[in-house]
Amino acid sequence: MKQFSAKRSIQFLAHILKEYGIFNIIISPGSRNAPLAIHFSENDEFNCYSIVDERSAGFVGLGMAKSLKQAVAVTCTSGSAAANYYPAVTEAFYQNVPLLVLTADRPASFVDIFDGQTIRQKDLYQQHSYGDFQLLEDDDENADEENFALIKKAVELCFEKQGPVHINIPLTEPLYELVSELPVFPPIETTIQKKSYSLPSNLVADWNLSKRIMILVGTRDHSDELEMQLRQLAKNHSVVILTEATSNIKHEKFFSHIDRYIFNFDDADFQLYAPDLLITVGQNVVSKKIKQFLRKAHPKNHWHIDEHWQPDTFFALTEKIETKPETFFNRLLGQVNLEPRPYYNLWDVLRDKKDIKHTEYCMKTQFSDFKFFELLNQKVPENIKIHFSNSSAIRYAQLFDWKNTMYCNRGTSGIDGSTSTAMGFAMKNEGQTLLVTGDLSFFYDINGLWNNYIPPYTRIIVFNNGGGDIFKIIPGPNSTNALDEFILTKHHKTAEHLAAHFGFSYTKVDEEDTLARVLDNFFKTDTKPKILEVDTAGIENAAVLKGYFEFLK
Structure with missing residues (x-):
């Protein structure tokens, strides 16, 4: 016979996760989070994974979310266990990986009285999460209504921001009260808002007036649509497209070995190869040299395209484009001039020279x-x-x-x-x-x-x-x-x-x-x-x- 946690907050949590399609739960051992471990593992709709080390468990959850392209939940006991999630939380924050962090906790009144495994868990990840939520204990006034609303808001925020969100769950003893049947909860209507994007006319004008257009693609998941769009832009030698291994887009006309081409640039080269319009896509770039190059280049315009981050990495940001790159280039492609530009040929000559040298060095x-x-x-x-x-x-x-x-x-x-x-x-x-x-x-x-x-x-x-x-x-x-x-x-x-x-x-x-x-x-x-x-x-x-x-x- 199945046995579930009698804690109402845990019952609400499991119901809402199922409604939003979060079925993969990484569980680290402990007593304070036993109601969560019991409830999820007894429910056949959840896939539960036991990972002892919380620091490792956080990263396992991150990797699983990247593989599935879906949100994954991690749960642990109270105290230092929760602190051990922090490295994975920061990584998920800067990669925009949806990680739902569920930390069990002692009652709020136990904090700072030297009770075992008790630290200040409320807002623990505040600097590197998209939301921090503290549930009420089951016996608190209006706990059912408020907890239901808080959990729903947290899960939707995790989806909307595609990043880590923290729910801290104070649990009073007894922790092992069980029930064999669960109440019937109503279905949930999502309130996540979809964003629309319109291409400003001034961006089309800036593109058409630019003679040296560079697109730099940083770390991102593979996208067939984006790859085809960028291939179309490069087809007539209209732009120089720089990529890295983690850009996950490939084409013979893309310049995919940045350091090979620019490692030995001097100040004259920085000026010769600099763009006047820089468009960046995705997140971190690995190459330190490209950062040095573009910070010295001072492009007239720099557009960054991302739903979540608009970092001024090169100290030249002029346009924050808060949408998916696929959406942006879909709007752009039909409106801009795609005639050949000599800027591409300049880089192409450089590439041919360096690629030959690369092959020669490999042979020896x-x-x-x-x-x-x-x-x-x-x-x-x-x-x-x-x-x-x-x-x-x-x-x-x-x-x-x-x-x-x-x-x-x-x-x-x-x-x-x-x-x-x-x-x-x-x-x-x-x-x-x-x-x-x-x-x-x-x-x-x-x-x-x-x-x-x-x-x-x-x-x-x-x-x-x-x-x-x-x-x-x-x-x-x-x-x-x-x-x-x-x-x-x-x-x-x-x-x-x-x-x-x-x-x-x-x-x-x-x-x-x-x-x-x-x-x-x-x-x-x-x-x-x-x-x-x-x-x-x-x-x-x-x-x-x-x-x-x-x-x-």
């Missing part, structure tokens, strides 16, 4: 992190969705052409939840998911492997260079005595025992020919998920990468 490079990424790019099947960890991994990925859909936690650009995010994504991805991660990011987030839901077709590649090699690449750290121990964090750890502990097949390679052979079989079907460790700890990887950019001159 020996086994290294750089060579690993070149080989992986050649071997990975295009239907696999790839998650990259931050720091070196995503920067190396930028240097090569990928046919895959790519993901990376660029909201806050931290290494802390890369594995957990990828594993959450894999749990809901019908095809293969590949995580490509550096060693520090992998070891930092090993609890991302601590669950029973990782599909056997999941793949992880750890390129282990013995520390945070990014700090040998960027200027500054090499000049300090603290580099090895406190910044680079040298180590001699491997993933072998972790793989066995968590039930993964494991292979280690430390030279090029073996790596090429292993990659040929790595993506084939197996009964277990797999970890491949690529050991480059004895290689001067930073020198290889610096040599690459020197060679491009």
Whole structure:
């Protein structure tokens, strides 16, 4: 016989989540959130996942939401458990991933009296959430009506803003009162407002008068519609379109290796290649060089197109376009001049020169992190969705052409939840998911492997260079005595025992020919998920990468 929580607030919560189609619940263990764990797990309409570590659980929920393109709920007990969600909340905030954060709490009167597992949970994520709601306890006056309204408002805000929303739920003891039947709740009518967009005539005029139009696409999900629209704009060489690996749009006329083309720009180049109209789409860009370039360029007009964020990243923002890029370009395409502009040819000549140099360098490079990424790019099947960890991994990925859909936690650009995010994504991805991660990011987030839901077709590649090699690449750290121990964090750890502990097949390679052979079989079907460790700890990887950019001159 099914048993549900007798708490009315939890019954309302579950009913409203079902009405809005939120069926996936990440549950971390605890007693204060037991009413939620019992209620959701006993209800067949919910898919419940037990993730012990709340920091990992938050990122698992984020990855799952990205895979499904739907809101996911996470729930935990009170105290520091709730604080451990914060890294994932900030990432979801800056990526606009709909994450509903349900924290169980002691009664409000217990805060700051030194009761166990009690902190100031009300408004805990206020700086990085789109809404913070505190429910009333069941016995409070008008609790039913107010809680029903608050939960509905919170869920709709999560949908509208496509980001994290927090519901804090004070629960008095007893926590384990159960019922076998639930009351019948009425259906809910959504009140989410749809936005419309009209193209201002001055934008058409600015486009037609501009001689040097650049479109820069940052991090975003793949969109067939947007890709076709941008292809149409580039077809006649009307615009220069710069993309990154995480832009997830591809075409031969797009300029997809920004650092390859502009890394060695001097002040004269900054002026020569600068746009007069800059249009930015999506969120964070990985390339630091493009930020430096465009901040020096001072374009006359800068339009940013996004439903949620209009950041002045390049200190030149003139137009905040608060709509989907697909909607904007649909309005724009039929009204603007798409004649060829010499600006495209200027960039095209630069690209041809740098692409030849890239190919030459690849041919002469020996086994290294750089060579690993070149080989992986050649071997990975295009239907696999790839998650990259931050720091070196995503920067190396930028240097090569990928046919895959790519993901990376660029909201806050931290290494802390890369594995957990990828594993959450894999749990809901019908095809293969590949995580490509550096060693520090992998070891930092090993609890991302601590669950029973990782599909056997999941793949992880750890390129282990013995520390945070990014700090040998960027200027500054090499000049300090603290580099090895406190910044680079040298180590001699491997993933072998972790793989066995968590039930993964494991292979280690430390030279090029073996790596090429292993990659040929790595993506084939197996009964277990797999970890491949690529050991480059004895290689001067930073020198290889610096040599690459020197060679491009």
